[in-house]
Each structure stands twice: as C-alpha cells, then as structure tokens.
Amino acid sequence: MMEKKKILxxxxxxxxxxxxxxKEEASMVEEALGQDTSLQExxxxxxxxxxxxxxxxxxxxxxxxxxxxxxxxxxxxxxKTNWMPLSIAAGFALIFGLSSFWLYExxxxxxxxxxxxxxxxxxxxxxxxxxxxxxxxxxxxxxxINNPDVIPLVLYGNQKAPNGKAVAYVNxxxxxxxxxxKGLPTLPSHQTYQxxxxxxxxMINMGTFPTDTELVxxxxxxxxxxxxxxxxPAGGSDHPNVEQLVSYVTL
Amino acid sequence: xxxxxxxxxxxxxxxxxxxxxxYELYDKxxxxxxxxxxxxxxxxxxxxxxxxxxxxxxxxxIDGYDASKGRFYTWAYRIARNTTLNALRTKDKLIQTDDLSxxxxxxxxxxxxxxxxxKGSIKSLEPHHQQAIALVYYSGYTHRExxxxxxxxxxxxxxxxxxxLKQLRETYGTKLIYIWAVLELLA
Numbered sequence: 001m002m003e004k005k006k007i008l009x010x011x012x013x014x015x016x017x018x019x020x021x022x023k024e025e026a027s028m029v030e031e032a033l034g035q036d037t038s039l040q041e042x043x044x045x046x047x048x049x050x051x052x053x054x055x056x057x058x059x060x061x062x063x064x065x066x067x068x069x070x071x072x073x074x075x076x077x078x079x080k081t082n083w084m085p086l087s088i089a090a091g092f093a094l095i096f097g098l099s100s101f102w103l104y105e106x107x108x109x110x111x112x113x114x115x116x117x118x119x120x121x122x123x124x125x126x127x128x129x130x131x132x133x134x135x136x137x138x139x140x141x142x143x144x145i146n147n148p149d150v151i152p153l154v155l156y157g158n159q160k161a162p163n164g165k166a167v168a169y170v171n172x173x174x175x176x177x178x179x180x181x182k183g184l185p186t187l188p189s190h191q192t193y194q195x196x197x198x199x200x201x202x203m204i205n206m207g208t209f210p211t212d213t214e215l216v217x218x219x220x221x222x223x224x225x226x227x228x229x230x231x232x233p234a235g236g237s238d239h240p241n242v243e244q245l246v247s248y249v250t251l
Numbered sequence: 252x253x254x255x256x257x258x259x260x261x262x263x264x265x266x267x268x269x270x271x272x273x274y275e276l277y278d279k280x281x282x283x284x285x286x287x288x289x290x291x292x293x294x295x296x297x298x299x300x301x302x303x304x305x306x307x308x309x310x311x312x313i314d315g316y317d318a319s320k321g322r323f324y325t326w327a328y329r330i331a332r333n334t335t336l337n338a339l340r341t342k343d344k345l346i347q348t349d350d351l352s353x354x355x356x357x358x359x360x361x362x363x364x365x366x367x368x369x370k371g372s373i374k375s376l377e378p379h380h381q382q383a384i385a386l387v388y389y390s391g392y393t394h395r396e397x398x399x400x401x402x403x404x405x406x407x408x409x410x411x412x413x414x415x416l417k418q419l420r421e422t423y424g425t426k427l428i429y430i431w432a433v434l435e436l437l438a
Contacts, residue, residue: 011394011409014416017321019329020393030320043321049420050388051283051324056371057389058282059289065299066277069306073270 004039007032013043017050141178141215149173155229155247161185166247168195168227175220181211184246187231194232196240197224198248208236226250258323265313273310280324281306284331290369290389291335301338305331336391372422380415387412 007013007029015021016029033040144150150171157164165183170176181193193211195218196203206227209216231244258276265272284305289298308330316326369389373381379401386397398408 011413014387014409014412015394017325018332018387018393020395045420046416047322047325049416049423050328051322052423053373053384053388053416053419054283054286054324054328056373057286057290057369059286060282061285061299061302065285065302066274066281068303069277069310070270070274072303072307073273073310 004032004036007039008042013039013046016043017046144171144176144178145169145215147171151251153227153249153251155227155249157184157247158245160231160244161246164246166193166229168249169215170220170227170251175222177206177218177220178215179209179218180215181209182214184211184229186211190234191231192234192236193246194230194236194240196228196230197221198226198228199223200225203228203240205236205238208232224251259318262313262316262318262323265310270310273306276309276323276327277306280327283324284327287328287331287389288335290385291332291391292339297338301331301335304338305334308334332391339391372419372426375422376415376418380411380418383408383411384415 012021012025012029016026019026021029033043145152150169153168153170155166155168157166161184164185167180167183169178169180179195184193187193192208194208195206197206198204199221200223204221204224206218206221207216209218226248228240228248229246230240230242231246232241258279261272261275265276281302285298285302288301288305289295292298292301305327309327312330316323369381369385373384376384382401383397386392386400387394390397392400394409394412395405398405401408401411403411
C-alpha cells in the first residue's frame with residue numbers, strides 16, 4: 001500500500017483527479033483511498049472543491065449544442081428500440097410465409113392426390129359394376145346349364161360344317177332351351193343359322209342365332225323328337241331349307 | 252462527499268437506455284465542461300464541437316463510470332480534457348506562447364474575447380495561485396508541464412495548487428457562513 005504521507009506530500013491526489021497518473025499509480029492511489037477513510041475524506045473534499053470551482057467557471061454553451069447532441073443520440077435510440085421488434089416481426093413473417101407456402105404446396109398435392117384417387121375409385125367402381133354384371137350373367141348361365149334338370153346335347157356338324165359343333169341345353173321342367181353356337185363355322189352376313197324342333201315329322205321354328213354369342217336362348221317346343229340346325233337367308237325362314245341341314249340330334 | 256444520489260439515479264436511467272437522463276446531465280454539467288473546453292482551445296466553434304463530442308463519449312461510455320471511485324463531474328472533466336487535448340494535438344497548429352496559453356491563431360485571438368479569463372472566487376486568490384489553477388485545470392497542462400511554465404520546482408507548484416484549492420474552500424466556506432447569517436437574520 002502506498003504511504004498516505006507520500007500521497008499527500010507528492011500531491012498525488014491532485015494528479016489522480018486530473019487523470020495524470022499512470023495506471024499503476026492510479027490503482028495504488030485507489031487502493032489507499034479504499035483503505036484509509038481520512039485520505040478518502042481529503043479526496044472527497046478535493047473533488048467537491050474542484051466541482052464547485054468548475055461550476056463557478058462555467059460558461060453556458062449555445063443551445064444549438066444540446067440540439068446537436070439530441071440529433072446524434074436520438075436516431076441511435078430509434079434504431080436501438082425499433083430494430084429488435086422489427087427483426088423479430090420480419091422473422092415471424094418469414095416463418096409464416098414459408099410455412100404458408102409449404103402448407104399451400106401440401107394442400108395442392110393433397111388436392112391432386114384426391115382427384116387421382118377419385119378417378120381411380122370411379123374406374124374401380126365401374127370395373128366392379130362390370131364384373132358384377134358379368135358375374136351375374138355367368139352365374140345365371142351356369143345355373144341354367146349346370147342344373148340336374150338340364151340335358152346337354154351335342155350337335156356335330158355334317159359335311160356342310162365339318163368339325164362344326166353346337167351344344168344345346170334343354171330343360172324340360174322349366175321349358176327352356178339354350179344353345180352355345182360358338183363351335184359352328186361363321187357364316188357370311190346374308191346367312192344365319194336357324195334351329196327347328198321335329199314334332200311328328202313337322203319342323204317347328206325355334207329361332208335364329210348368331211355364332212358370336214356364347215349362349216342363345218331359343219323357343220322351347222313341347223314333344224320335340226329331334227333338334228335340327230339349318231342355314232337360312234339372313235332373318236330366318238318360315239320353313240326349313242332341308243338341303244341346308246347342318247346338324248341334328250335326337251332327343 | 253461522493254456523487255449525489257440524484258446523479259446516481261440519473262446515471263442509472265442513462266444506463267438503462269433513457270436518453271432524457273443524458274439531457275439532464277447536460278443541463279447540469281455542460282456549463283462547467285464548456286468552461287474547461289473553451290478556455291483550453293480558445294475557439295468558440297471548436298469548443299462547441301468538442302463539447303458535443305464529449306457528451307457523445309459520455310453517452311457511449313457511461314457504463315465505464317464507477318461512482319465508488321469519484322464524482323461524475325471528475326470523470327466527465329477527464330473526458331472533456333482528453334478530448335480537447337487530442338483535438339489540439341491532431342490539429343498540430345498548436346502554438347504555445349509566452350503567456351502560457353494555447354492558441355490556434357494569434358491574430359484571431361487578439362480580436363476574439365478572452366475566454367481564458369477566470370471569474371468568481373478565484374479572482375480573490377493571489378496571482379500565482381490563480382495562474383497555477385488556470386494552467387492545470389483550464390489550459391490542459393499537466394502538473395509537470397505547468398511547473399516548467401511557471402518556472403518553479405514541481406513540489407512548489409503542487410503546493411501552489413493545493414494552497415489555492417484550500418483557500419478557495421475557505422472562501423466558499425465564508426460565503427456559506429454569510430448566506431447562513433443572512434438567512435438567520437431574515438428568519
């Protein structure tokens with residue numbers, strides 16, 4: 001610790017007051033002041049005298065200086081107080097903007113997906129409908145064929161339709177006749193196949209049928225002894241063209 | 252006596268970003284600091300600029316002020332003094348003359364008012380005491396430079412300053428007694 005006597009004798013307090021001491025000397029004086037109340041009191045008195053003298057020697061500066069200081073200090077204040085919330089607001093705006101954009105993108109994707117799914121669902125629905133009706137048709141056919149009351153009859157083609165074959169399903173109980181003509185050779189457009197029932201030697205018209213359908217329902221004739229297929233002009237005939245007989249089967 | 256609680260409260264407000272506190276400190280101390288700056292640089296316009304610079308420095312470095320180490324005025328005085336000395340040094344036009352003053356231009360100074368003149372209680376001091384005070388506190392001289400200017404040993408010079416301050420305190424004290432007496436008589 002610096003000697004109190006030395007400080008007072010060398011006038012270090014006065015030098016400390018005007019900031020003329022080196023850092024080391026200044027901190028030594030500060031230490032001494034902190035430890036010695038009477039020395040501190042002397043320095044306090046010196047400061048008080050110095051300030052009083054300063055006030056006495058005061059010269060009032062023109063008001064413009066204060067205005068200039070205000071100008072120099074004020075914009076910084078505005079910047080200090082306003083940048084912070086502004087940048088926070090800008091940050092939030094950016095986050096909101098980005099998230100809005102992201103959500104919009106998501107929404108657009110979802111819309112697209114939904115539309116695609118709706119189309120797909122519609123297509124699937126139609127497929128299901130088709131399958132259902134096809135299934136119903138097929139199961140109906142199967143039922144009408146695969147029935148203990150049904151008698152399947154094969155009509156083989158003669159020399160007029162070599163290798164030709166048609167299958168007739170006759171249900172006497174329900175009085176139904178179905179024909180699968182797919183095995184017969186195709187005819188030119190001005191001709192058609194026609195089926196006849198032989199009842200007591202008389203040929204009775206059962207109906208015409210194309211060859212591109214799997215099962216054709218024909219008229220059931222009671223007491224038929226045989227079934228006959230002839231080739232007739234398109235639209236069919238009232239009486240069979242016996243020369244054009246393609247196939248027959250006895251019941 | 253330390254920095255008044257009033258000043259401490261004002262400085263706390265300035266530290267918390269309240270600029271009106273700076274204007275209050277300005278209202279209280281700008282005259283005293285302007286007195287120092289103007290006497291040092293002897294140029295009205297430059298002194299105004301330096302006063303502004305001083306208060307901007309105070310505003311920027313107020314967190315460096317430690318009230319336990321001394322009065323706000325002492326701290327502000329050091330800033331004003333250093334700011335002014337720096338400005339005079341960088342200008343490099345400094346001419347020191349026989350009458351121990353710092354001039355920027357001798358001719359201008361002859362016509363301009365003599366800012367260096369001290370007033371009030373100091374005038375009642377003996378001339379060498381007045382000169383010592385003027386040199387150290389109002390001309391920007393260090394004690395070491397000032398004693399050379401006065402042509403007296405450093406120790407003698409320091410005792411001049413100390414005696415001058417002591418006598419000043421006594422005059423202030425007497426003044427206070429007069430005021431007290433007048434107030435007593437009136438009461």
